[in-house]
Amino acid sequence: MSYQKYYVPDQSKFPILMAMALFLLVMGAAGTINDLGEADSMSVYVLYSGFAVFGTTLFFWFRTVIREHIAGLDSAQLQKSFVFGMGWFIFSEVMFFAAFFGALFYVRNFSVPWLGGEGDKGLANMLWEGFESTWPVMSTPDAGSAYVLAEKNMSWPGWGHALEWLPMWNTIVLLSSSVTVHFAHLALKNDNKKSFNIWLGVTVTLALIFVGLQAAEYYEAYAHYGLTLNSGIYGSTFFMLTGFHGFHVMMGGFMLAVMLSRSVFYNHFDSHSHFGFEAASWYWHFVDVVWVMLFLFVYIL
Amino acid sequence: MSAVIESHNHDDHHHGPAKGLTRWLYTTNHKDIGTLYLWFSFAMFLIGGAMALVIRAELFEPGMQIVEPEFYNQMLTLHGLIMVFGAVMPAFVGLANWLVPMMVGAPDMALPRMNNLSFWILPVAFFILLSSLFMEGGAPNFGWTFYAPLSTTYAPPSTTFFIFSVHIMGASSIMGSINVIVTIMNMRAPGMTLMKMPLFVWSWLITAYLLIAVMPVLAGAVTMMLMDIHFGTSFFNAAGGGDPVLFQHIFWFFGHPEVYIMILPAFGITSHIIETFSRKQLFGHTSMVWAMTSIAILSFVVWAHHMFTVGLPLAAELFFMWATMLIAVPTGVKVFNWVTTMFKGSITYETPMLFAIAFVVLFTIGGFSGLMLAITPADFQYHDTYFVVAHFHYVLVPGSIFSIMAAVYFWIPKWTGNMYDERLGKLHFWLSFVGVNVTFFPQHWIGLAGMPRRYPDYALQFADWNMVSSVGAFLFGASQILFLFIVLKTVMGGKKATPEVWEGSRGLEWTIESPAPYHTFTTPPKVN
Numbered sequence: 001m002s003y004q005k006y007y008v009p010d011q012s013k014f015p016i017l018m019a020m021a022l023f024l025l026v027m028g029a030a031g032t033i034n035d036l037g038e039a040d041s042m043s044v045y046v047l048y049s050g051f052a053v054f055g056t057t058l059f060f061w062f063r064t065v066i067r068e069h070i071a072g073l074d075s076a077q078l079q080k081s082f083v084f085g086m087g088w089f090i091f092s093e094v095m096f097f098a099a100f101f102g103a104l105f106y107v108r109n110f111s112v113p114w115l116g117g118e119g120d121k122g123l124a125n126m127l128w129e130g131f132e133s134t135w136p137v138m139s140t141p142d143a144g145s146a147y148v149l150a151e152k153n154m155s156w157p158g159w160g161h162a163l164e165w166l167p168m169w170n171t172i173v174l175l176s177s178s179v180t181v182h183f184a185h186l187a188l189k190n191d192n193k194k195s196f197n198i199w200l201g202v203t204v205t206l207a208l209i210f211v212g213l214q215a216a217e218y219y220e221a222y223a224h225y226g227l228t229l230n231s232g233i234y235g236s237t238f239f240m241l242t243g244f245h246g247f248h249v250m251m252g253g254f255m256l257a258v259m260l261s262r263s264v265f266y267n268h269f270d271s272h273s274h275f276g277f278e279a280a281s282w283y284w285h286f287v288d289v290v291w292v293m294l295f296l297f298v299y300i301l
Numbered sequence: 302m303s304a305v306i307e308s309h310n311h312d313d314h315h316h317g318p319a320k321g322l323t324r325w326l327y328t329t330n331h332k333d334i335g336t337l338y339l340w341f342s343f344a345m346f347l348i349g350g351a352m353a354l355v356i357r358a359e360l361f362e363p364g365m366q367i368v369e370p371e372f373y374n375q376m377l378t379l380h381g382l383i384m385v386f387g388a389v390m391p392a393f394v395g396l397a398n399w400l401v402p403m404m405v406g407a408p409d410m411a412l413p414r415m416n417n418l419s420f421w422i423l424p425v426a427f428f429i430l431l432s433s434l435f436m437e438g439g440a441p442n443f444g445w446t447f448y449a450p451l452s453t454t455y456a457p458p459s460t461t462f463f464i465f466s467v468h469i470m471g472a473s474s475i476m477g478s479i480n481v482i483v484t485i486m487n488m489r490a491p492g493m494t495l496m497k498m499p500l501f502v503w504s505w506l507i508t509a510y511l512l513i514a515v516m517p518v519l520a521g522a523v524t525m526m527l528m529d530i531h532f533g534t535s536f537f538n539a540a541g542g543g544d545p546v547l548f549q550h551i552f553w554f555f556g557h558p559e560v561y562i563m564i565l566p567a568f569g570i571t572s573h574i575i576e577t578f579s580r581k582q583l584f585g586h587t588s589m590v591w592a593m594t595s596i597a598i599l600s601f602v603v604w605a606h607h608m609f610t611v612g613l614p615l616a617a618e619l620f621f622m623w624a625t626m627l628i629a630v631p632t633g634v635k636v637f638n639w640v641t642t643m644f645k646g647s648i649t650y651e652t653p654m655l656f657a658i659a660f661v662v663l664f665t666i667g668g669f670s671g672l673m674l675a676i677t678p679a680d681f682q683y684h685d686t687y688f689v690v691a692h693f694h695y696v697l698v699p700g701s702i703f704s705i706m707a708a709v710y711f712w713i714p715k716w717t718g719n720m721y722d723e724r725l726g727k728l729h730f731w732l733s734f735v736g737v738n739v740t741f742f743p744q745h746w747i748g749l750a751g752m753p754r755r756y757p758d759y760a761l762q763f764a765d766w767n768m769v770s771s772v773g774a775f776l777f778g779a780s781q782i783l784f785l786f787i788v789l790k791t792v793m794g795g796k797k798a799t800p801e802v803w804e805g806s807r808g809l810e811w812t813i814e815s816p817a818p819y820h821t822f823t824t825p826p827k828v829n
């Protein structure tokens with residue numbers, strides 16, 4: 001076996017800049033949230049500066065890594081490190097979503113039925129007598145409290161209305177995008193760059209459509225359904241799960257868009273060297289799988 | 302072995318570290334980053350320790366004497382958070398940085414720039430956490446477990462900053478763990494098969510897996526808190542259909558594996574030290590690996606033993622009781638193997654060995670009190686008493702922290718090239734050993750007698766043992782100043798260390814010169 005030297009960069013300014021960016025981001029975000037409603041809060045500028053440093057550092061960091069790759073500094077072994085690294089990063093994301101799915105499981109199977117007087121700890125019903133356990137929870141146990149009641153929810157409306165139901169279209173769009181990104185991958189493996197660019201372009205477009213539909217759904221929920229973060233545990237789990245998923249779609253779509261522009265403008269990637277694209281596509285498939293779980297547990301069941 | 306050393310000197314690519322402050326700010330070197338982690342951890346250990354002494358000073362006598370109850374609660378909370386996330390975890394990451402690449406024969410960590418990032422965001426996180434002491438309403442005051450609704454409805458405004466600092470700590474741990482796993486899976490020297498891997502490396506492989514699995518769950522928990530506090534969700538509020546107990550489930554789903562994150566690397570360290578000073582090969586290398594793996598897997602299904610008194614369904618209480626007791630089996634295997642390794646060995650009692658033996662004995666005591674706590678009906682009596690405090694301090698202080706100290710004494714000749722002062726090291730050991738037992742052993746008794754934890758005051762009948770406990774705490778605290786002195790003295794100079802340092806040492810890290818050159822194994826060694 002021939003041995004290639006493992007490339008260890010001597011020094012790097014990026015990490016410490018990134019640490020400063022995180023400091024600004026976090027101080028800005030926490031300050032902004034604590035000062036919500038105060039007109040003269042300066043925290044939001046700290047937050048913006050954090051985003052600026054973060055984005056700039058990220059750009060130059062990745063540019064450096066890409067240039068190192070083009071210069072041939074990274075051995076096959078180092079590339080394998082990136083592969084492992086991305087895999088474990090996606091696993092950590094899976095566990096993040098698991099926390100929210102776990103919360104959904106718990107409220108649906110335990111806390112809401114108990115509050116409604118069912119099951120092992122049905123005694124909890126004496127807190128708000130008369131509260132009946134249903135899912136989606138349309139009236140909160142403490143109906144007179146700060147919570148705003150929703151009039152309609154996002155659940156499966158029955159076959160008769162399936163085509164007017166946005167989540168169905170979202171599912172079709174996102175599942176198709178997983179297929180198109182796979183076609184892009186196949187094209188790249190055959191060194192067909194033109195086909196690669198087209199399929200990747202289609203994928204990015206589908207990502208944009210998905211985000212647009214999701215925005216429309218949120219608008220509907222807030223404007224017409226009265227369904228908000230404030231409408232009790234159904235609103236909480238609905239918006240947090242779909243919201244974090246939507247955020248991940250935006251990140252994944254952004255990654256794919258970066259890969260598309262790298263391919264179109266700089267002619268990066270060929271059948272042998274395309275891990276940047278591959279990592280983004282894995283992330284995209286992951287986002288897709290999360291959506292399938294969401295569709296099942298948040299919308300249908 | 303000498304061939305390995307030679308190949309270093311002949312490699313023209315090699316040079317020493319950069320000069321000045323930028324060496325530490327910009328570094329990508331696993332040894333530099335390991336050193337940064339270890340010093341950061343030591344600073345946090347002293348800060349968190351000072352907070353513990355505020356607590357013990359207040360509890361020296363019944364009645365309120367030194368601090369306000371509000372401030373006492375903040376000290377209690379920050380002490381826990383700093384010791385767990387700032388002292389113990391970074392110390393183990395620092396040891397992993399120093400040792401894992403050398404033990405598997407890798408040139409560095411797999412992703413060196415990310416390695417630097419994982420370290421430098423830690424001071425950011427703890428700066429933010431500590432700065433909350435000076436914010437309006439004071440620092441977080443709800444205990445390190447931050448149960449809702451204390452941490453949501455009734456929390457001070459600084460909780461928002463606390464939440465984001467936890468996010469950063471989590472990001473640091475996840476990146477650090479990815480680095481460790483990738484290094485171990487991808488960068489082992491040829492011939493270093495998984496089952497030949499040293500146990501410290503094994504223990505970290507398992508720990509890193511646990512960290513990646515549970516830190517995101519913690520991030521989820523604090524994010525739900527943030528939303529409940531500021532954006533009107535009701536995850537932990539029954540009025541909206543949520544449940545405060547849900548917080549405890551999510552927290553302990555993170556929290557119990559977290560407990561093992563703080564002990565598994567200690568198992569690895571102890572195995573190395575005991576085999577070295579017993580001058581025997583470790584008994585049951587393979588069973589050690591399987592024991593750690595079993596402990597890690599079981600750690601995911603025992604979390605609710607922290608919550609026996611919140612009103613769980615009976616089936617859950619029984620399941621979590623039995624699952625918890627099952628963990629005693631692989632842990633027993635480990636203790637058996639350590640004792641058997643020492644059996645008929647030619648043992649000498651250098652400082653690392655003293656700490657390691659104390660670890661085995663005192664950790665086992667902590668393990669046994671853990672078994673007592675696992676018995677559900679008995680736990681109804683012990684829950685939230687000083688017995689629990691005694692239990693987890695026994696596994697964390699003479700457990701995790703003794704193992705970290707043992708590791709420092711064991712490997713510091715490799716890091717600095719100098720031997721530490723054996724007489725001072727032994728003095729440090731005995732002071733710490735006496736201090737830790739005087740502090741925590743009486744807490745078993747006052748706990749069983751019914752003294753609740755977390756209060757700044759207590760009933761008169763607990764006065765005597767509290768006074769003893771406080772005296773022990775100050776002894777233990779003071780002896781850590783001696784530790785600082787010993788480490789500094791060793792860094793400055795001392796008897797030169799040989800490459801193998803210890804007579805019975807085994808493993809790749811002892812084949813390179815002491816101090817270890819700035820770059821090691823740029824060409825991987827062959828392992829037979």
